[in-house]
Amino acid sequence: MMTHREAAMRILHYESADHAPVVHFGFLAETLNKWAREGHITRDEARAYADGTPAGEALGRKIGFDLCWHTLFSPQTSLAPAFQRRVIEERPDGSRTIMNGEGVTILEVPGAGSIQPDVDHLLKDRAAWEEHYKPRLRFSADRVRKAKVRVGDQMVPFDEGGAEFLREGERDYPLGLFCGSLYGRIRNWLTLEGSVYLLADDEPLLDEMIETAAEVCHRCVKTALESGAKFDFAHFWEDICYRSGPLISPRVFEAKIGPHYRRITDLVHQYGIDIVSLDCDGKIDALIPTWIGNGVNTMFPIEVGVWDASIEPWRKQYGRELRGVGGMNKKIFARDHATIDAEIERLRRLVDLGGFLPCPDHRIAGDAEWDNVRYYCDRMHEVFGGYVAQASRLHRLYPTR
Numbered sequence: 001m002m003t004h005r006e007a008a009m010r011i012l013h014y015e016s017a018d019h020a021p022v023v024h025f026g027f028l029a030e031t032l033n034k035w036a037r038e039g040h041i042t043r044d045e046a047r048a049y050a051d052g053t054p055a056g057e058a059l060g061r062k063i064g065f066d067l068c069w070h071t072l073f074s075p076q077t078s079l080a081p082a083f084q085r086r087v088i089e090e091r092p093d094g095s096r097t098i099m100n101g102e103g104v105t106i107l108e109v110p111g112a113g114s115i116q117p118d119v120d121h122l123l124k125d126r127a128a129w130e131e132h133y134k135p136r137l138r139f140s141a142d143r144v145r146k147a148k149v150r151v152g153d154q155m156v157p158f159d160e161g162g163a164e165f166l167r168e169g170e171r172d173y174p175l176g177l178f179c180g181s182l183y184g185r186i187r188n189w190l191t192l193e194g195s196v197y198l199l200a201d202d203e204p205l206l207d208e209m210i211e212t213a214a215e216v217c218h219r220c221v222k223t224a225l226e227s228g229a230k231f232d233f234a235h236f237w238e239d240i241c242y243r244s245g246p247l248i249s250p251r252v253f254e255a256k257i258g259p260h261y262r263r264i265t266d267l268v269h270q271y272g273i274d275i276v277s278l279d280c281d282g283k284i285d286a287l288i289p290t291w292i293g294n295g296v297n298t299m300f301p302i303e304v305g306v307w308d309a310s311i312e313p314w315r316k317q318y319g320r321e322l323r324g325v326g327g328m329n330k331k332i333f334a335r336d337h338a339t340i341d342a343e344i345e346r347l348r349r350l351v352d353l354g355g356f357l358p359c360p361d362h363r364i365a366g367d368a369e370w371d372n373v374r375y376y377c378d379r380m381h382e383v384f385g386g387y388v389a390q391a392s393r394l395h396r397l398y399p400t401r
Contacts, residue, residue: 064377265295
């Protein structure tokens with residue numbers, strides 16, 4: 001039998017496999033805490049969970065998943081050091097204003113499950129950029145050397161055995177090289193409103209921020225690859241869309257960000273990495289042309305959302321160059337077994353297209369019932385164990401362009 005690593009990578013290359021691994025993208029803390037209260041997992045297991053770690057791997061397997069796609073070697077591509085998190089104000093209702101590690105002041109409301117709103121931010125002009133941000137984006141080899149690799153049941157620093165393991169060791173899961181963020185983090189530092197104003201008020205400064213952030217990402221990727229470490233895919237993070245579309249003009253994104261994607265994807269291609277994955281939430285359709293045109297070929301997590309995202313229309317539009325991981329409606333975990341069976345039936349045709357790994361379309365939420373998630377994993381193993389060997393019969397419908 002193939003390892004989950006072999007099967008996953010063969011599927012993304014439109015090759016036959018003897019099974020499709022059952023993939024997840026992690027869990028919200030509230031989900032794990034609920035399952036701990038219900039006695040399905042221990043509180044220690046809930047506290048210890050993190051993507052791609054030994055504890056995360058063990059918990060995923062306990063639930064019934066084969067692998068977490070968000071298993072990455074992650075150099076420090078952002079602010080180093082981050083800003084010190086500090087409480088600015090505590091309010092009678094229990095809410096607090098806090099400056100986070102990105103220099104943004106947020107309103108933290110107890111029990112709120114959504115993203116906390118920003119109320120202020122430090123990066124408002126060139127003076128703040130020069131004093132507080134640009135120095136934190138200088139490259140140092142420590143950004144790579146101190147990052148950790150999962151080796152057995154331990155997380156080992158890259159320069160203390162991690163690099164050697166990635167050159168010579170064997171693993172049964174696909175491991176990605178994190179290539180950073182070329183705009184999403186900048187948007188975080190500026191806030192959405194600030195990023196829009198800066199484009200109008202000081203476009204050269206925005207260009208400098210993009211150039212600086214992209215350069216540290218490129219150098220981190222280059223340093224990791226020059227070590228001889230082997231990775232199965234490259235991976236970016238952005239989160240620059242919402243339910244109706246992008247938070248940046250597609251024209252601006254193409255002109256200012258596209259070339260930096262091309263520079264990094266050209267680099268990973270030189271080292272034999274041909275699967276380049278990108279994590280962006282929301283309705284991403286308008287930005288796909290820039291990503292596909294600049295070397296990113298795997299969309300993740302493909303949020304079903306209110307707009308019914310699916311790899312199928314994208315495949316019709318872009319051909320087999322576009323792959324995907326995601327596209328499974330995680331809301332069914334709050335329903336019943338019949339709904340889960342119907343969703344798995346819907347996924348059959350998408351798996352048949354090739355180049356696609358079903359995965360809950362984001363982290364599994366707090367309304368998910370333990371028994372439903374276990375049932376889903378069991379049924380996915382039944383349906384897709386041995387099923388993918390026949391997947392090539394529909395590949396001809398969407399040929400490579």
